[in-house]
Amino acid sequence: MSPRSASVNEELRRRSRERLLQAAVEVVSEHGYEATTLGDIADRAGSARGLVSYYFPGKRQLVQSAVHRLMHRTLEEALEREPHTEDGRERMARAIDAILGLARDRPVLMRQHMAGLLQAEGFMPCPEQRRLAELLRDTVARHGSPDPDTDYPMLRALLMGSVYAALVPGVPMPLPVLRAELFKRYRLDWELGVPPDTEAASGGTGDTDLSRFFATGAAPECGPEGQSK
Numbered sequence: 025m026s027p028r029s030a031s032v033n034e035e036l037r038r039r040s041r042e043r044l045l046q047a048a049v050e051v052v053s054e055h056g057y058e059a060t061t062l063g064d065i066a067d068r069a070g071s072a073r074g075l076v077s078y079y080f081p082g083k084r085q086l087v088q089s090a091v092h093r094l095m096h097r098t099l100e101e102a103l104e105r106e107p108h109t110e111d112g113r114e115r116m117a118r119a120i121d122a123i124l125g126l127a128r129d130r131p132v133l134m135r136q137h138m139a140g141l142l143q144a145e146g147f148m149p150c151p152e153q154r155r156l157a158e159l160l161r162d163t164v165a166r167h168g169s170p171d172p173d174t175d176y177p178m179l180r181a182l183l184m185g186s187v188y189a190a191l192v193p194g195v196p197m198p199l200p201v202l203r204a205e206l207f208k209r210y211r212l213d214w215e216l217g218v219p220p221d222t223e224a225a226s227g228g229t230g231d232t233d234l235s236r237f238f239a240t241g242a243a244p245e246c247g248p249e250g251q252s253k
Contacts, residue, residue: 041079043069045152046238048090049133057087057136084145091137092152094130097237098122099159112166113210117217119163120206123183124199125218127190135191138184167210182206 047068051060062083066073080086102122103115127134141147160183161176169175186202200220207214 040069040071040075042238044071044076044079044086045090045093046234047071048086049094049234052087052090052136053130053133056132057083057140060087062086084140084143085148085150088137088140088148089150089152091133092150092156094133094234094237095123095126096152096156096159098126099156101236103159103163110166112163112168113212114216115163116167116210117207117212119160119179120183120203120210120212121217124186124190124203124206127187128199131191134187138188138191141184182209 044065047065048060051064051068055064060083062076063073065083065086066076076086080089099119099122102118102125105118109115157176157180160179161172164175164179165172183206186206189197190199190202203220204214206212207216
């Protein structure tokens, strides 16, 4: 046996972080942000409580990163699903439907996320958020924007506003109405993307398995003393 290599240690750290992100999404979805502790997340991830602080400054940063990961992977999956397309209008429709779909399928999580953005700490950039921004900016560019750097923040604001409007307690707006407004703004045909009256969209995905969004595969095989074989 020999000590673990730097690459193996790096892989172990990456997978530990991924497990924490996945656990954060799952536990907050089930119990809400306020009722969730870092200990709850660590327990779900099978990690030591101190490991959470190693990767994230606090609960708010962890949950924001986790939601941004879920958002960018959901968006990425929607953009690249079969049949693959390079058509900018279809990709914009898929992007809108992907984000609105999260409001439909993960209402507790997305409501907590929107509330968190309004807290004193506000919006906290992270690698997951930057990937989400890259995908949305690319979507705007492919849709034909002459100035993606200006138009991307508007798309982001419109999507955030729509998610908020769909989830505000007491007076939620129907997702088809919000979709229609966004499609009108971007001059998209209703049949593009995943229309809400189709079988694929009705009732949500019902998918509770998030593992495909988080690379948490088996760790490298190690011996009893923490050494790689």
